[in-house]
Amino acid sequence: MSFAGSFRQLVGGLFVGLLLVNVGTVLADDAREHLIGSKAYTEEACVEPTADMRKNHMEYLFHQRDITLREGVRTKQHSLAECVACHVKKDDAGELANINGDGQFCQSCHNFASVSIDCFQCHAAVPREPKHRHKLGTSQMKQYHGDHANKMTPEGVNSSFALWETMGEQQ
C-alpha cells in the first residue's frame, strides 16, 4: 500500500464515518427513492451489498482502475463505466444527465459529504459511444452495434451494452 493509498484511506475513513450516520437518516424513508429513473432502480442489488458500496465504492474503483489500465483486466463488476450506465438518469428535457451533476447519483452524496470527485474530468459522465462508429464499415461493427451505437438513450445504450456482452460471450 502506497503512502497515497493510506492517506486516501485515512481521509476516506473519516468522511465515511460521518457519511454513514447522515446518509442513514437521509435515506431512511425510502433508500431507493433516489434511484427512480435509472436502471439501478429495476435491479435487485448493486454489484456488492449496498452498505459495502456506500462505504467502499472508491476502494473498488481504485483497484479496478489499476488492474484495467495497467494489466488489461476488463471485468465489469467494479467498472466505473458500468456504474454510470446503471445509475444515469434523464433530466427534465429527456436528455441523459451527467452523473456528477447537481442532484444526480454521485453528486447527491458527494455534495452532502463535501468530497469532490475527480473521476469525471476525464471519464464520460453519461454512457457515450463514438459518433460514427457504425459507419466504420466493418461487418463486425455493423453486426453488433448497428444503429444502437449513436442513440443517446438509456435503452439504446443498454441494448448496445447487452449486444457487446453477447459479442464477448460468443468468443
Add this chain to the structure above:
Amino acid sequence: MATQTHYRSLMGPSPGFYKLMAGLIAVIMLGMGAAYYMEHNGHWVTGMTNQIVWGMPHVFAIFLIVAASGALNVASISSVFGRKMYDPLARLSALLAIALLIGGLMVLLLDLGRPDRLIIAMTYYNFKSIFAWNIILYSGFVGIVAVYIWTMMEHKMHVFKKAAGTAAFIWRLMLTTGTGSIFGFLVARQGYDAAIMAPMFIIMSFSFGLAIYILTLMASFNWTDRPLGDAVLLRLKSLLGVFVAAVLYFVIVQHVTNLYATEHHAVERFILVDGGIYTFLFWAGTILVGGLLPLAVVYHPTLGKSRQWIGIACAMVIAGGMATIYVIVIGGQAFPLPIFPDKEIIESSFFDGVVGSYTPSLPEILLGIGGVAVSAAVVAVAAKVLPFLPESLSDEVVDASVS
C-alpha cells in the same frame, strides 16, 4: 587573533521593509492569479503548444534552480575550503540558496498540467526518471541547507558546520548535475543530447548564483545601512569574472564538439546562424551581455572598482543567463525532430519538420516573475526575523576577522 562576527536581524520598525514586502506580495499575487488563470482555462491560453511543450515558466524555474545551487558557493568556500574571509558571508549564501530553490520549484509546480496532484509527485516514484531524482534532490537540498544554517547559527552546533557544509556542497553538485541531465539524456532532440550539459549546468550555476548573491548582498547592506567594504566586494567580483569566463568556455566547447558530428550541423546552424530569435539571444544574450561585457567590466581597471558597475555586471550576467536558458530550453524544442533523417517533410498536420513557433504569454511571464518575488520575500522575511546579515563587512572588520 580572529574576532567574532556579529550578526543582527533587521530590528525595529522599518517602513522600507514593509514597502518592499508590500511590493513583493503584489507581484506574488499577480503570479498566483496568472497560475490560476492558466490552470482554470488549460494551457491553450499560454504560448506553450504541443510543439513547444516547455515555455517561459520552465526558463524561470530552471534559472532559479540552477542559481540556487550556485548561491550556496560562497558558504561552501567558507566551510568546505576554509577561507576565513567568506565566513561572515555564509549565512546569507545558504539562505539565498533555499529561497531561490523554493521560488523555482513553485513556478515549476504551478505550471504542471495537474498541480493538484502534488501528493502523487511525492508518492509515486519512477526511479529511472531523472525528473523523479530531481524531486528528491530538490527536497533534500532544502533540508540539508536548513541543517547547515542551523550549524552556523547555533553555537553548540558549530562542530558540525564543516560536515554539514561539505554535505551541502556535494549535494548541490549532484543537484545541478541532475538538472543538466534533464536535458543531457534526451536522445530524441539534437539540441540537447550531450553529456556536457551536466558540467555546463554546474558552471552556469556558479556564475548565476554568485551574480544574484552579490546583488542581494549589496542591496541588503545598502537598505539596512550596514557598512560593506571593498575588500569583500572586489574579491567576490573577481570570482564572478572567473565563473563568467568558465561559462563562456563551456558554451564554446559545447558547440564546437557538437559541430564535430556532421549530423548535428543543422541544429548548430539553427542556433548559431539562422535561428532568428534564438540566434540573436545566443550571440547578444549568452555571448555578449552574459559573457564578454561583464568580463570587460569586472576586469576593467576603473569600472571594475565601481560598485555601480559591479552591480551592472551582475545584472548583465543574470540577463545573459536567462537568455542562455531560453535558448537551451525553447530553442532546443523549436528545432524540428529528425524523425526521417534522410527525408524532407513536405506535408504534415502536426508541424513535423518545421521550426516550432513560440511567443511567451503574459501569464507565463507573470508566473515566472512571481517565483522570483517568492525567492526575494523568503530572503527578506528570514533576514528580518533571524540573524542572517553581519552587522558590518567594512574592510577593518573583515581584516580583523581574517588576521
Add this chain to the structure above:
Amino acid sequence: MSVEANINQYRRRFLGQAGVATAAVATVPLTSLLASGSAQAKALDEPASSDNRWGMLVDASKCADGCKACVDACNDEHGLEDLGRPETDAQWIRKVTIKDKATGHIDTLPLMCQHCETAPCVDVCPTGASMRRADGIVLVDRHTCIGCRYCMMACPYKARSFVHEVLENQVTHQPRGKGCVESCTLCVHKLDAGDGSTACSEACAAEGHHAIIIGDLKDPNSDISRQLRASPTRQLRADLGLNTGVRYKGL
C-alpha cells in the same frame, strides 16, 4: 460474482478448445480475420500477457496521398475534437508526406506512437504514469500523470499531445481530460475486447487500401508476423535502438 466466474470459466474452456482447434488447422490457409482474431481474444479477467506483443505494420506503398481515413477514424473513436487550434489540438495519428532528399521519391504515411520496447517516455516519467503493458502497448495512466510533459520532450516521434483545455463529451471507453498527456493507445479497448484491430486499420481497410495491419508480433502465424518475415521493413529512428512495435514497409 459466481455467475460471472462461471461465465469466465466457460470462456476460458472455450478459448482453450478454440486454441487447440486453431493450432490443429494452422497449416490450412485461413482468412486472416480468423487466424489472428481467435489467437488474441482474451477473457475479461485475463491480464495482458508478455506472451503477446501487439504491433502494427504500415505499408507506405499502399497509403494513399490525400486520404486521411485513419486520422478521422482515430479522432472519432477516441472523441478527439477539432477545436480549430492546430498547435494545441490533440493528434494521436497524423498523415505525413516525405520526400527522399537524394532521389526525390515521395511517400505518404500515417505516424503515431511507435509503442517502443524501450520507450523513452516510460524512462523519463517521474511518477510512472507513462507505462508499457505486458503485451507491449505504451499507455499513459491518467490517474498518476501530473502533466509535466517530460515524456513529450523525450519522445523521438512527437507522438504525444497535451490536453490544453477542459474537455466534455468524452466517450465511455476513452477517458481523457485537461492537464494530462496522451497518445495512441493502439485501440487497447478494441484489442482487449477481441476485435483484433484498431480504428485506423479498419478505416483504412474500409477505404480499400489495407495499408495498416495490426497483430501479435510474437505469434509466428499471425498475418503481421508472416508479412514482416516476407519483406523488408524498417523502424523509424532505428539508430536509437528502441525496438518499436510499429514497422514501416515500402519506405
